[in-house]
């Protein structure tokens with residue numbers, strides 16, 4: 449399992465410094481959407497230059513203009529680039545095609561997708577499928593991680609009456625929403641995964657690790673729990689230690 453450090457809402461230099469602190473304990477480094485929006489491809493180039501041996505994820509969250517945006521990221525040195533799963537399938541197709549041409553990878557962000565959309569996306573077997581609770585949902589009283597390590601339930605219903613769980617809801621032991629999303633993404637139950645590559649993101653903390661890891665993600669994406677910690681290096685090391693303790697690394 450890979451730990452992906454998400455770098456958001458900081459300068460490029462701060463991102464490099466943060467990457468240095470966490471470097472021994474993490475595997476993938478995400479150039480966050482906020483960095484790409486604020487500094488453009490210079491942020492991806494700088495992170496790749498500083499961390500040539502890490503897998504660099506450009507979280508560009510493409511929704512249209514797939515070939516152009518993916519090529520920008522790959523040219524800048526990204527190993528993995530993200531597309532929104534709610535984008536038209538023609539866009540996701542073009543992302544996959546561009547990734548194959550460049551010998552790179554795609555991560556599909558399943559934020560605000562329906563189970564039907566997730567099932568349709570399961571055809572993209574080489575991609576990493578990312579179950580994601582957004583920053584706004586974490587902060588805005590939608591689905592969010594509670595102190596007890598359970599996600600509080602809310603299901604957004606859009607104007608057409610479609611339920612969009614965004615991956616997270618409440619349950620007694622494991623969060624039902626994330627389990628059902630991972631299940632529908634895999635086209636099966638969590639107990640019999642069909643081999644899709646899964647990533648999990650959004651407000652993950654030490655407290656939520658046991659049940660998040662039970663979902664057997666290939667990539668565990670952690671941002672604020674490391675970058676906002678008083679001692680980011682210790683926080684990153686604690687994630688690595690706990691994952692080892694739980695036998696996932």
Ligand SMILES: O=C([C@H](O)CO)[C@H](O)[C@H](O)COP(=O)(O)O
Pocket residue numbers: 454455456478480481482507581582583649650651652669670671672673
């Ligand atoms: O994708 C992300 C988010 O949309 C950016 O604002 C983050 O990488 C993801 O949420 C992980 O960061 P934390 O939620 O801070 O752990």
